[in-house]
Amino acid sequence: MPRPHTATGEDASAPRSILITGCSSGIGLDAAHALAARGWRVLATCRDPADCARLGTGGLESFPLDLASEASIARAVDEAGTRLGEMPDALFNNGAFAIPGAVEDMPRAAFREIFETNLFGQIDLTNRVLPGMRGRGSGRIVMNSSVLGLVAAPWRGAYVASKFALEGLTDTLRLELRGSGIAVTLIEPGPIGTPFRAKSIPRFERHVDWRASPHAARYESELLPRLYGQHKRKDRFELPPGAVTAKLIAALESPRPAARYTVTHRARAAAALRRLLPTGWLDRVLAGR
Numbered sequence: 001m002p003r004p005h006t007a008t009g010e011d012a013s014a015p016r017s018i019l020i021t022g023c024s025s026g027i028g029l030d031a032a033h034a035l036a037a038r039g040w041r042v043l044a045t046c047r048d049p050a051d052c053a054r055l056g057t058g059g060l061e062s063f064p065l066d067l068a069s070e071a072s073i074a075r076a077v078d079e080a081g082t083r084l085g086e087m088p089d090a091l092f093n094n095g096a097f098a099i100p101g102a103v104e105d106m107p108r109a110a111f112r113e114i115f116e117t118n119l120f121g122q123i124d125l126t127n128r129v130l131p132g133m134r135g136r137g138s139g140r141i142v143m144n145s146s147v148l149g150l151v152a153a154p155w156r157g158a159y160v161a162s163k164f165a166l167e168g169l170t171d172t173l174r175l176e177l178r179g180s181g182i183a184v185t186l187i188e189p190g191p192i193g194t195p196f197r198a199k200s201i202p203r204f205e206r207h208v209d210w211r212a213s214p215h216a217a218r219y220e221s222e223l224l225p226r227l228y229g230q231h232k233r234k235d236r237f238e239l240p241p242g243a244v245t246a247k248l249i250a251a252l253e254s255p256r257p258a259a260r261y262t263v264t265h266r267a268r269a270a271a272a273l274r275r276l277l278p279t280g281w282l283d284r285v286l287a288g289r
Helices: 026-037 050-058 068-085 109-136 157-176 200-208 218-225 242-253 265-276 279-286
Strands: 016-018 041-044 090-093 137-143 184-188 260-263
Touching: 016 026, 016 068, 026 041, 026 242, 041 068, 068 109, 090 109, 109 137, 109 157, 109 184, 109 200, 137 157, 137 242, 157 184, 184 242, 184 265, 242 260, 260 265, 265 279
Parallel strands: 016 041, 016 090, 090 137, 137 184, 184 260
Antiparallel strands: none
């Protein structure tokens, strides 16, 4: 746990602190409430100031942080430093979004938009809090990746690319920080019951001209019913956000946190299949045909 390291003379009795991104709903919101209940001082950030105000009325300490904006990240880090008097003990990089659609239908602007939030913003924020953690000689950095950081899936190319990149950078960061007292962990959830899919619709509609796609028939039969909710059947492997929060707590509070925590049977199966199956066989499984 970060706080007991007191080589710099910090107050060991002070509550441990964490900055969390993407707290407007889903995993981030669940994590913020759960950690606050465990005695952590939680800085629960959101992109939209209106969501921050709502979280404030719900008892959380919240202010804006838009991962797509370098200026917003800088302001948020300054705000965290002002409120805490130092950088937080821990960072949970959770904020991310998806843009569904076939790779060949995805314009460059879509990839640029998703990477600004899902990768560039995450690393920028991490690099801004690292000096404070180094000064203390302790810290926890937790990246919320995905089963789609382990294996690919049709219609999710932009999101897959951002999560594969996040996994690689996180692994590199973990190697570079060996011996620093700063632990770096990936969480790799499978299907979790959040508004994540519904929130992807505006970007899909803005970027993807599916009617002009060579995949138009498959959009109509496969992607659109799932995206717009005509198929209401719950994924049998889906778990609530609390399943991710449980792994986050382990990553934050275990004396020796793991490098990776998978969440849901589907994520664990994907990790195993990637190791065991030849690529051709794995492609059959992932393509569903």
